[in-house]
Amino acid sequence: MSRIAASWSRFTGIVVKELIQLRRDRLTFGMMIGIPVLQLLLFGFAINSDPKHLPTAILVADQGVFSRTLVAGLQNSGYFDVVRSLRHEDEARQALRAGQIQFLVQIPYDFSRRLVRGERPALLVEADATDPAATSNALAALSGVIDTALAHDLKGPLAALAPGASPVELRVHRRYNPEGLTQYNIVPGLLGVILTMTMVLMTGLAMTRERERGTFENLLATPARPLEVMTGKIVPYILIGLIQVVLVLIAARWLFAVPLEGSIVLLFLVVLLFIATNLALGITISSLARNQLQAMQMTFFFFLPSILLSGFMFPFRGMPEWAQALGSILPLTHFLVLVRGILLKGSTTTELWPALWPIGAFLAAVIAIGLLFYRRTLD
Amino acid sequence: MRALAIDVHKLNKHFGAKHVVRDLSLHVLGGEIFGFLGPNGSGKTTSIRMLCGLLTPDSGSGTCLGHDVVRETAAIKREVGYMTQRFSLWEDLTIGENLDFIGRMYGVRSRTAAVARALDRFGLAERSDQLAGTLSGGWKQRLALAACMLHEPRLLLLDEPTAGVDPKARRDFWQEIHALAATGVTVLVSTHYMDEAERCHRLAYLASGRLLAMGTAQEIVARRGLGAWAVSGPELSAITRTLEALAGVDHVTAFGNVLHVTGRDARSLGEAMGIAAASHPAHRFEPVAPGLEDVFISLMDEVRDEAR
Numbered sequence: 001m002s003r004i005a006a007s008w009s010r011f012t013g014i015v016v017k018e019l020i021q022l023r024r025d026r027l028t029f030g031m032m033i034g035i036p037v038l039q040l041l042l043f044g045f046a047i048n049s050d051p052k053h054l055p056t057a058i059l060v061a062d063q064g065v066f067s068r069t070l071v072a073g074l075q076n077s078g079y080f081d082v083v084r085s086l087r088h089e090d091e092a093r094q095a096l097r098a099g100q101i102q103f104l105v106q107i108p109y110d111f112s113r114r115l116v117r118g119e120r121p122a123l124l125v126e127a128d129a130t131d132p133a134a135t136s137n138a139l140a141a142l143s144g145v146i147d148t149a150l151a152h153d154l155k156g157p158l159a160a161l162a163p164g165a166s167p168v169e170l171r172v173h174r175r176y177n178p179e180g181l182t183q184y185n186i187v188p189g190l191l192g193v194i195l196t197m198t199m200v201l202m203t204g205l206a207m208t209r210e211r212e213r214g215t216f217e218n219l220l221a222t223p224a225r226p227l228e229v230m231t232g233k234i235v236p237y238i239l240i241g242l243i244q245v246v247l248v249l250i251a252a253r254w255l256f257a258v259p260l261e262g263s264i265v266l267l268f269l270v271v272l273l274f275i276a277t278n279l280a281l282g283i284t285i286s287s288l289a290r291n292q293l294q295a296m297q298m299t300f301f302f303f304l305p306s307i308l309l310s311g312f313m314f315p316f317r318g319m320p321e322w323a324q325a326l327g328s329i330l331p332l333t334h335f336l337v338l339v340r341g342i343l344l345k346g347s348t349t350t351e352l353w354p355a356l357w358p359i360g361a362f363l364a365a366v367i368a369i370g371l372l373f374y375r376r377t378l379d
Numbered sequence: 380m381r382a383l384a385i386d387v388h389k390l391n392k393h394f395g396a397k398h399v400v401r402d403l404s405l406h407v408l409g410g411e412i413f414g415f416l417g418p419n420g421s422g423k424t425t426s427i428r429m430l431c432g433l434l435t436p437d438s439g440s441g442t443c444l445g446h447d448v449v450r451e452t453a454a455i456k457r458e459v460g461y462m463t464q465r466f467s468l469w470e471d472l473t474i475g476e477n478l479d480f481i482g483r484m485y486g487v488r489s490r491t492a493a494v495a496r497a498l499d500r501f502g503l504a505e506r507s508d509q510l511a512g513t514l515s516g517g518w519k520q521r522l523a524l525a526a527c528m529l530h531e532p533r534l535l536l537l538d539e540p541t542a543g544v545d546p547k548a549r550r551d552f553w554q555e556i557h558a559l560a561a562t563g564v565t566v567l568v569s570t571h572y573m574d575e576a577e578r579c580h581r582l583a584y585l586a587s588g589r590l591l592a593m594g595t596a597q598e599i600v601a602r603r604g605l606g607a608w609a610v611s612g613p614e615l616s617a618i619t620r621t622l623e624a625l626a627g628v629d630h631v632t633a634f635g636n637v638l639h640v641t642g643r644d645a646r647s648l649g650e651a652m653g654i655a656a657a658s659h660p661a662h663r664f665e666p667v668a669p670g671l672e673d674v675f676i677s678l679m680d681e682v683r684d685e686a687r
């Protein structure tokens with residue numbers, strides 16, 4: 001038999017064995033199905049915070065003094081960080097869609113002139129409201145900012161314009177999640193959290209279980225190679241992961257009426273990549289851990305930051321920079337951007353690429369570490 | 380001359396500070412049944428694991444079926460059948476599923492037929508759908524043997540295969556081993572049972588990680604030059620003390636109505652027995668041939684004395 005055929009035979013052997021064992025392990029099987037349903041119901045509530053420094057593009061068509069004051073005022077409020085590179089409306093709207101900026105503020109060309117005339121000029125603000133918690137406070141602060149900033153300039157002969165009603169008409173468009181529904185944000189997020197938890201844990205136990213039961217010695221005595229064992233143990237759980245995804249998506253649709261704007265094929269491809277990444281991490285954990293307890297502890301050591309720093313629990317942009325840096329290593333962080341993008345914004349592959357490659361990089365790194373630490377002997 | 384199936388030189392293995400195998404050199408001929416004996420913890424399992432590539436020796440070199448034990452473990456794994464001391468097949472798979480899995484791992488040709496043949500040969504066919512975890516010791520042992528022979532290895536490494544197995548199953552097992560050896564398969568088997576040791580072509584005796592004796596049973600016994608006497612008569616338990624106190628007597632062991640007396644030095648034991656016979660006219664004293672067990676116990680004493 002050729003080397004490849006022999007290798008394939010061993011790989012399928014491990015897949016079949018894992019599937020049979022999974023089928024006989026009722027408790028685990030029930031847990032895999034039970035956990036998503038339970039969590040979905042538990043997390044049906046919102047988690048709020050007050051994020052600042054949200055990336056904002058400001059398109060200034062007006063040359064007057066008031067628009068400059070306004071931009072400075074927005075910046076001083078602490079809620080908005082102006083992204084200066086975006087000068088055209090198309091560019092800016094693209095950035096909003098891709099989640100690179102949270103707000104797009106447009107100051108029309110006759111803003112200052114109309115303000116002086118007391119015509120209450122319009123100020124157009126578009127917000128990415130997929131995560132309502134991330135935008136609501138900033139939006140609430142916005143009108144206050146405008147009034148304070150302009151009050152400073154509206155002095156002397158113009159003072160008459162300052163008091164009373166706001167001199168500016170603020171028009172806010174919440175994009176992608178117009179009603180600001182938290183479930184729209186939470187449910188896609190839950191998908192990632194559930195997959196992270198169950199996938200890492202299940203495969204995390206896979207190898208340590210063999211070691212504790214003594215069957216690892218038998219497996220080692222056969223010609224099976226590390227990559228065959230690792231991939232063979234991953235494949236059955238991909239199926240389980242897909243079942244979970246279908247469950248959550250059905251619940252998202254029927255329980256919470258979460259829309260599906262983008263391509264379902266793209267969604268499942270992204271999900272597959274994410275599942276494979278978590279499974280590979282689990283297998284790597286189980287080659288590092290000495291027993292099932294250690295594997296469990298390592299899993300939670302990974303799971304906690306995933307929940308806290310990924311933008312699931314707290315808005316990502318509301319976290320301090322070091323936390324954001326840590327968070328952007330985690331696959332869940334990027335998965336959340338991807339799933340929210342596909343479900344709520346109908347984003348395409350090119351738009352999602354910046355969030356796609358970090359997951360792939362994580363997967364490659366984890367497999368490399370796993371192969372490095374796979375024990376080829378009983379030493 | 381037959382080729383050597385196992386040819387290793389001065390293998391050593393430590394676990395932490397513990398020196399578990401010391402300078403182990405073994406030569407096992409092709410088609411031979413080679414017995415591996417020694418008390419618990421003497422390093423038998425560790426030695427076998429080094430032979431099949433599951434443990435890397437700290438030092439030493441050698442070959443197994445012509446493949447280097449350090450560098451060519453992949454080739455060794457393909458050609459060797461290893462039966463672990465503890466049952467290590469999957470308890471949540473059935474007998475048939477276990478064999479099928481092993482068949483896939485070794486890339487066995489026409490696997491289904493090979494598995495069916497193995498099931499028949501070991502009388503497992505009827506239980507093929509039974510979960511391995513629900514089998515009794517004897518059946519587990521048969522399954523394990525069937526599994527490690529499925530890919531028709533040229534060398535079998537069996538680690539205490541008959542521990543906890545009833546006498547009938549043990550006899551069947553040894554019949555199987557001899558039949559295999561007749562076809563040219565080499566078998567290295569570790570055991571605690573003396574009757575099994577005597578069924579091996581050659582033996583090695585290990586204690587505290589050191590190889591103390593190697594050869595056929597007769598050679599080992601003859602080389603040791605032990606003296607052994609049988610003492611029979613009334614009130615044997617009373618005379619036991621007296622005999623043990625005599626110079627030249629190492630061990631007095633009761634076997635039913637006979638005391639078995641052994642000594643490292645056959646001459647001084649003979650003198651001691653002469654004195655004892657004179658003072659115990661009611662008893663019968665007669666010299667007998669020492670057995671393997673006598674030799675092994677005496678070897679162990681020596682190791683213990685040295686350690687002191």
Ligand SMILES: Nc1ncnc2c1ncn2[C@@H]1O[C@H](COP(=O)(O)OP(=O)(O)O)[C@@H](O)[C@H]1O
Nearest residue numbers: 378394399417418419420421422423424425426
């Ligand atoms: N993986 C291990 N780690 C540490 N010590 C070990 C390990 N395996 C065996 N030992 C120790 O090595 C010694 C020899 O063990 P072993 O080879 O199993 O002996 P045997 O098979 O003759 O009973 C024992 O003292 C045992 O405790």
Ligand SMILES: [Mg+2]
Nearest residue numbers: 423424425464
């Ligand atoms: Mg042992």
